[in-house]
Amino acid sequence: MPAMRWQAERMDNETVVSDPAWATAVMWGGLPVAGAGAAWALQAAAGWLASLPWVPFEGPLNLVASVADAEPQATIGALAIGGLAGLVLAFIGAQETLSVTVAGDRVLLGxxxxxxxxxxxxxxxxxxxGKKLVLQGRDAEEIAREGFDLSADRLREAFVAHGYPWATGGDPYRSDFRxxxxxxxxxxxxxxxxxKARAKALDKDDxxxxKELGTxxxxxxxxxxxEGKRQYWRRTRQHS
Incomplete structure (x- = not known):
């Protein structure tokens, strides 16, 4: 998702930082349309692509080309499959999008x-x-570490506005990591x-x-x- 998509709203002494409504509408409307268009283009060009010696997946392309003449069923099917694929991608995107609600007495990460x-x-x-929002506790433990695609400046403004201690220089205990x-x-x-198990999960991008092993x-x-596939660790203050 584009990195500059965000909105910050003040609601009943809360600040909500999230993707704006227009970005959500574009995602739910644009991805199905793009998926339908891509599927239609693939269906229309399958025969030509299969004839090119350097194009992979010749078998599946020939299969698509073999049903392309059954019109209008082929076009309707391609549009339906592509649109459904776009909806699936939009759903996955919605599930992965972070919203942050900051109030004077609590933070809600959704x-x-x-x-x-x-x-x-x-x-x-x-x-x-980096692209992780971190909330640190009294024993130097991390209460939350969440990836985000929002504006870091808007997040900082929201937390500072409600009196939270924003660490401008990053992790106060960064030098303790090894x-x-x-x-x-x-x-x-x-x-x-x-x-060791988490290192394997990083290799697989699982x-x-x-997250579960970090917990x-x-x-x-x-x-x-x-950092990439390299892990760094430190003890909390309670266990140091």
Whole structure:
């Protein structure tokens, strides 16, 4: 999704930072139309593409070309399949989009059908780490680390407006991180095993496992972040 899409609204002493309504409408309307157009173009050009020696998937293209003469069924089918694919992509995009509601007593992080509410008293620092919004707690633990596609400036303005401690320089404990290597003697055995599993999840780009294993590490008093496929870790203040 485009990085500059955002809106910030003040509602009953809350500030909501999210994608604007027009961007949502474009996503739900534009992706099905684009999908239908792409499917129609593929159906119309399948025979020609299959004749090119350097184009892969000759078999599937020939199959598409073989039914292309059955008009208008072929065109209707292509438009329907492409439109449905666009709707699926729009649904996935909506589920992955973060919205942030900031109030004086709480923060609400919403993504799809799930939401995380964090009390103001638990938050000691808020900052952006690359394209991740991070809320830090009293023991230097990370209460939340959420990827976002919103304006970092608008997020900062929302938190500062409600009195949250925004860390302009980023993570106050960044210098405490050290790179993870297998068999690090300073890691407890359980944390070492989880970091090893998380490294495999990073290689596979398995976002669900990456997040769940990060949660397991947090229970063990380990904060983890990554740069590409490299993992870095530190202990929370309670476990240091």
């Amino acid at each position: 993504r799809g059908d799930s939401a995380q509410e964090i009390g103001r008293a638990a938050v000691t620092a808020v900052f952006v780490d 790179r993870w290597v297998p068999d690090d003697p300073d890691l407890p055995g359980s944390a070492a095993a989880v970091l 976002k669900t496992d990456i 397991e590490l947090a229970k063990l008093g380990i904060v983890v972040r990554e």
